[in-house]
Amino acid sequence: MVRPLSDAATLTRKLGFARVEGLADALELIGQPCVVFDDRARALTINAPADRLIGAMLDVKTRTLALGDPVSQARFDLLLKSASDASLRSAQRPAVAALRDRYGSRHIVRAIGLRGWARYAFTGARALLIFEATPPSPAKALSLLRIAFGLTAAEARLAMQLCSGVSVAGAAARLGITRATARSALRTIFSKTDTHRQGELIALLAQCIQSRRIGLKARNSRRPTPSPLFCALRR
Numbered sequence: 001m002v003r004p005l006s007d008a009a010t011l012t013r014k015l016g017f018a019r020v021e022g023l024a025d026a027l028e029l030i031g032q033p034c035v036v037f038d039d040r041a042r043a044l045t046i047n048a049p050a051d052r053l054i055g056a057m058l059d060v061k062t063r064t065l066a067l068g069d070p071v072s073q074a075r076f077d078l079l080l081k082s083a084s085d086a087s088l089r090s091a092q093r094p095a096v097a098a099l100r101d102r103y104g105s106r107h108i109v110r111a112i113g114l115r116g117w118a119r120y121a122f123t124g125a126r127a128l129l130i131f132e133a134t135p136p137s138p139a140k141a142l143s144l145l146r147i148a149f150g151l152t153a154a155e156a157r158l159a160m161q162l163c164s165g166v167s168v169a170g171a172a173a174r175l176g177i178t179r180a181t182a183r184s185a186l187r188t189i190f191s192k193t194d195t196h197r198q199g200e201l202i203a204l205l206a207q208c209i210q211s212r213r214i215g216l217k218a219r220n221s222r223r224p225t226p227s228p229l230f231c232a233l234r235r
Helices: 002-029 048-057 070-082 086-091 138-149 153-163 168-175 179-193 198-220 228-233
Strands: 034-038 043-046 095-100 106-113 125-133
Touching: 002 034, 002 043, 002 048, 002 125, 034 048, 043 048, 043 228, 048 125, 048 228, 070 095, 070 106, 070 125, 138 153, 138 179, 153 168, 153 179, 153 198, 168 179, 179 198
Parallel strands: none
Antiparallel strands: 034 043, 034 125, 095 106, 106 125
16 A cells, blocks of 8 residues: 555656646746745756856755845845745735846846645645846847847937837927937838837837847856756756
8 A cells, every 4th residue: 555655646746846847848938037946945947048047046056046145145035935925825926026146137036836736746846936137228228229120329219219118209209309200210110120010110129128138148147058957957
């Protein structure tokens, strides 16, 4: 009787880990960085976007996150603990904190408690942490758009206004130009970005800013290859 129970527990645990890794993989498909931690603040699984963002700060031996900033580290520890608090579960919403890493980059981190659907499977999974780097400054965003598409400074400023959700007329008013000038600049932007509609343009520019920002962070952290912990956890 003992052996069947042991086999069942082992199988359940493996299925639990498969479910946890499946969650991380699903978020990876939409480019969302995430890490699953256990109740000892150890990483159980990490997806590739998260590895590019914070892989350099995960200790391969202890599987813990070392931000390098004492204040942010304390916030992270509290955030992780709060993910399994009864108050968080009853509120049914993630806890959120703004953290700064050892490279000076800021991240918005959301912690979602996994108590319930993951705990019963003997995985030890307690929290799903979703990492979002804060948006680049307006000056950096303008620079990224100019480099990526060859926009002039005026065209990049107009594109940024449109990305903020204002109309062409509203953007013209904010920039102090005529509507005709704005429309003419927009046609040039369409040509340079190979887009045809404003919604298509906004989606492309937002994607460009996001991907370039992640790329810059990856280069700044000097992690062009997967981190040792990522390789160990995802074997």
